[in-house]
Amino acid sequence: MSITWYLMVSALIFCIGVGGVLTRRNPLVILLCLELMLNAGNLALVAFSRAHGNQDGQIFALIVMVVAACEVAVGLGLIVALYRRRLPIDVDELRELQG
Amino acid sequence: MAEVFFFLAAIGAIAGAIGTVTLRNPFHSVLSLVCHLISLAALFLLLRAEFVAAAQVIVYAGAVMVLYVFVVAYVGGMEPTLAGGSGRGLKFVSAFFAIALFIELAIALIGSGLAGLDGDGAPYKTPFGEPSEVGRLFLTTYLVVFELASILLLIAAVGAVILARRRAGLAHPSEISVTDLFKRGDLTPGDAPGETMLEAGGRHPR
Numbered sequence: 001m002s003i004t005w006y007l008m009v010s011a012l013i014f015c016i017g018v019g020g021v022l023t024r025r026n027p028l029v030i031l032l033c034l035e036l037m038l039n040a041g042n043l044a045l046v047a048f049s050r051a052h053g054n055q056d057g058q059i060f061a062l063i064v065m066v067v068a069a070c071e072v073a074v075g076l077g078l079i080v081a082l083y084r085r086r087l088p089i090d091v092d093e094l095r096e097l098q099g
Numbered sequence: 100m101a102e103v104f105f106f107l108a109a110i111g112a113i114a115g116a117i118g119t120v121t122l123r124n125p126f127h128s129v130l131s132l133v134c135h136l137i138s139l140a141a142l143f144l145l146l147r148a149e150f151v152a153a154a155q156v157i158v159y160a161g162a163v164m165v166l167y168v169f170v171v172a173y174v175g176g177m178e179p180t181l182a183g184g185s186g187r188g189l190k191f192v193s194a195f196f197a198i199a200l201f202i203e204l205a206i207a208l209i210g211s212g213l214a215g216l217d218g219d220g221a222p223y224k225t226p227f228g229e230p231s232e233v234g235r236l237f238l239t240t241y242l243v244v245f246e247l248a249s250i251l252l253l254i255a256a257v258g259a260v261i262l263a264r265r266r267a268g269l270a271h272p273s274e275i276s277v278t279d280l281f282k283r284g285d286l287t288p289g290d291a292p293g294e295t296m297l298e299a300g301g302r303h304p305r
Contacts, residue, residue, distance in 0.1 A: 001105045003216045006146065007208050009109045013116045013135075015201035020120035022193030028125045028171060032132050035163075036116050039139055042151075050146040053221030058148050058228055059241050065158060066248045070255030072163050076170045077262030083174045084263075 006047035014040035025090050027082075031075045038068045105145055111138030126175075129167045136160040146220075148228040 013036055020033030042061040049057025082089055115135025119128045136159045143152035208216075226232045237245045 001101055001145070002218065003220055004208060005105065005109075006142065007216065008205065009112065009142070011201060011204035011208060012113060015197045015204070016113070016116040016120055018200055019194055019197030022197065023190045024120065026125060028167070028174065029119075029128050032119050032125075032128055032167070035132060035159075036119060036135070039136065039159075042155075043139060043142060046143055046146050046148045046151060049148070050220040050223075051216055053223040053227075055228060055232055055236060056240075058151050058233060059236055059244070061148070061151050062154060062233070063244060063248055065154060066252060069158065069163055070251055072166060073255045073259040074262065076166060077259035079170060079174060080263040089174060 003047050003051045006050075007044055010040045010043040010047065013037075013043070025092050027075075027079055027089060027091055027094075030091065031072065031079075034071065034075075035068060038064055038071075101145060104141065108138045108141035108145065111135070112142060125171050126168070129164060129171055132167075133160050133164050136164070146228075147223065150228055150230045150233045153230075 017033045017036030017040060020036065021030055024030055024033065042064050045057045045061045045064070049055060049061075079089065082094070087094065112135050115131050115133075115138060118131030119135060122128045122131060136155060140152040140155040140160070143149075143155060
């Protein structure tokens with residue numbers, strides 16, 4: 001398979017993730033869509049690493065996984081804290097930070 | 100043969116992604132994302148990234164998704180707030196922007212005309228993407244990155260515990276502070292009965 005196919009799949013998944021982040025209002029689902037976007041980036045990195053015959057892209061993908069795991073931990077901690085304070089779990093109603 | 104596997108995995112990955120975005124129930128979204136991640140691991144295998152594929156299945160589809168399932172089960176029951184609200188026009192506009200982004204990326208990828216992207220990829224030496232090679236790179240060329248990743252994980256774990264820790268009852272939102280943690284004082288019992296994390300969350304909002 002040509003590498004372009006993998007990159008097209010990666011671009012499609014990334015755009016689905018962007019659409020999800022823009023349309024959904026549940027912070028949990030927004031985090032899931034962020035995961036989609038990070039995974040699309042991972043797929044592109046691994047595809048480029050294959051295109052060059054060089055493994056550095058795979059190291060990069062593994063580091064992205066680490067960062068994604070950190071993001072999930074902090075994001076889910078925030079959601080649990082929101083729930084504990086009985087705040088609405090809806091990004092459209094959590095707008096106190098907008099100044 | 101590789102083509103068949105590629106299309107199967109790609110269809111699985113895209114269907115999982117669409118399901119994650121469109122399904123109404125967050126729990127179904129999480130399950131759909133698991134499907135997506137496993138298909139993506141198959142794509143990684145096709146790209147000769149064995150270690151990344153294994154890490155994807157174990158870390159992502161295993162550990163991270165279990166975390167999601169727990170939080171969805173804990174928070175759950177918030178679907179009613181998702182109905183109504185922001186206008187449908189806004190959704191169409193955002194969907195339009197996502198599609199426009201895809202078209203732009205497709206033009207950039209197809210029109211790039213890079214010779215390296217057309218073929219099956221460059222020739223590689225035999226231990227390509229195997230754990231031994233990845234480990235060698237991590238401990239030689241990318242040692243600093245490796246150590247920084249461990250520090251980042253530590254910071255994230257501490258941050259998550261601080262954010263989601265059991266507070267004494269429910270303090271006023273203006274009283275949340277990190278310095279609470281470092282004060283020696285005990286957690287005074289709040290009005291919430293029970294000792295577990297779940298019970299300490301106070302009365303349920305519904």
